[in-house]
Amino acid sequence: MPTTPGKTDRPDRIELTEDELREITGYAADCASRALPLFEQSVAADARPREAVDAARAFADGGRRTQALRRCGFAAFRAAREAGSPVAADAARAASHAAGAAFLHPLADAHQVKHILGAAAHAARAAELAAAEDPAxxxxxxAWARGRAPAAVTVVLGRLPVAPPGGGRVGGFIRELDSALRA
Incomplete structure (x- = not known):
């Protein structure tokens, strides 16, 4: 029987099972992995984003949610801040969000939507930037991210308020994905 890290009757919290966390994290890792080559083309010697995606996959595949996983997410975030290009920065942010998805909180808070869809949105932005800002x-x-979203993504999004405003282009991508996945 799956554990329930967030099962509650409180109105400010949602139910969130470990199985759902694993499925969401696997999805985030799949999304982020598509952007890894964009980071590695720019900063080949920096393994932090790849390590974050690998750690997210390990959790999604049944591993433990550990401090090492959390550290990998923070390390990928630091790689984004240190990246020499906006493309590499968004690719590293996607990896950071993939590792961070394992730590989604069972809060009925619109900001939690970013934890679910952030990897997909940053990967899309990295791809767009790499293609000279081609919106297509x-x-x-x-569209790829929408088509690959597992049931847990849509189910958990349905327990949360809609994505919040703001966040620039990436925030717009999060809201677009959120809306499409709830439809």
Whole structure:
């Protein structure tokens, strides 16, 4: 029987099972992995984003949710801040979000939507930037992410308020995905 890290009757919290966390994290890792080559083309010697995606996959495949996983997510975030290009930065942010998805909180808070869809949105932005800001490239990446979203993504999104405003282009991608996956 799956554990329930977030099962509750409180109105400010949602039910969230470990199986759902694993499925969401696997989805985030799949989305982020599509952007890894964009980071590695720019910063080949920096393994932090790949390590974050690998750690997310390990959790999704049944591994433990550990401090090492959390550290990998933070390391990928630091790689994004240190990246020499916006493309590499968004690719590393996608990896950071993949590792962070394992730590989704069972809060009925719109900001939790970012934890579910952030990897997909940053991967789409990295692809768009790499293609000289071609919106068709971002649209294709978002369509891929919509088509690959497992049931847990749509089920858990349905327990949360809609994605919040703001966040620039990536925030727009999150809201677009959120809306499409709830439809």
């Amino acid at each position: 490239v971002a649209a294709a990446a978002l």
